[in-house]
Amino acid sequence: MSATAAPRPIGQYKYYDFVMAAFVTVLLCSNLIGAAKVTEIPLPLLGTATFSAGVLFFPISYIFGDILTEVYGYGRDRRVIWAAFGALAFATFMAAVILALKPAADPFNTDYQTHLNAVFGNTPRIMAGSMVAFWCGSFVNSYVMAKMKVWMQGRRLWMRTIGSTMCGELIDSSLFYVIAFYGIWSDQQLVTVIVAQYLLKTGWEIVMTPFTYKVVNFLKRKENEDYYDIATDFNPFRIRA
Template sequence: MSARPLQDRAVLLFIGLAAFFCANAVLAELIGVKIFALEDTLGIAPLNWNLFGQTGSLSFTAGTLLWPVVFVMTDTINEFFGKRGVRFISWLAAALICYGFLFAYAAISLAPASWWVGSMSAQGVPDYQAAFAVVFGQGMWTIAGSLVAFIVGQLIDVSVFHRIRRATGERHVWLRATGSTAVSQLIDSFVVIWIAFVLGPQQWPTSLFLAVSSLNYAYKMGFAIALIPLLYLMRHAITRYLGAARAAQLRADAAAD
């Protein structure tokens, strides 16, 4: 008699990785509306960079805080569960992002309690309803840009990952991880900002679009490289959790997927 699904360590592993992946993806989309200044956040003087004619502090979307974690999750799932695993969690995450924004808009449309609207005035927020609507509404252009970039980036990532894997076999885990991220995030970093802020109502100039997109891409790639040791650590931990034989079988099945 076969083991029950929830007694199978590989099934539990996939559920855990998928849940963590989806949670990070949804959170990254929700907080991505904020653009933060790196030097001001670190409490240092602006570097007065000049990129495509834009000067000042280095600016990033807040979603970049979580995307490096999503990259590690993607590469780990790719390694052990193959294309079907990554595609499944990517579409699941996209559905959950839509679900989250749907209920965010539902919450915005609820009539606010009169006392609640001014409840944060002392903290500098005279209209709590307006602030809530701006932060959680984000606008259809931002949502559309985020979803298109996310799905396209994930599908490209899994394709490049397995192309490199076929060429290198089980060697050079770091190469297929960073190589797939380099290609997918080049598209993701530019597409989301182009749709959200250039096509959208804000109508960013080309120079600002190129500057912010390039900085976000550089940030993501820097973290993708910095997190390579974490990727190997997770691979080692998963192998210990599943057992060497089961882990090797999963990787072989994923490679043949």
């Protein structure tokens, strides 16, 4: 247990880099593949729920964020957040360059360019919303998680994961959809999707609580780490753990 000790070098951990890779992968895929598609599903007693398809997978990144903060501490989660932010920035740049390139003058590539524009044409705005919302929401989530762990002396993990997610996802959902789709969707649709997104993401955290417990317990045992952010510098602009 590392309650007051200085942070261990990241290279001493067996699984930290795998958790980081999983975090970044989930974030990129959920933002690029499903963010712009709005779907509807009928729910018993509740009626029809309207939400972004990406919500089915994006909350997994918050679960990984909770795991990183709980096991390795805020500082190491901060490095992962910045790595993911850099990946989103590069994806935005890459999409802009590819769309700007003139397609080959044959029917297939001309038609293909139209489809690319339809799918990724709004990518800069979506990715701008994703980066701002992700950065703010993830740091709020990690900060609340770390502080609650110290306040609760490591007890009630379920309360900390759900509580931190409720705070982080509120910021994330509100910022992302306003930045990415305001003026594109109607105000009613925008509010409906934001509310549904927030409730579904929070619900995901609750449903996945047993999984979070298993992964946290496994990592704490294998890494011999259970970090408490007692003397942590919570400046989000630092890169060092």
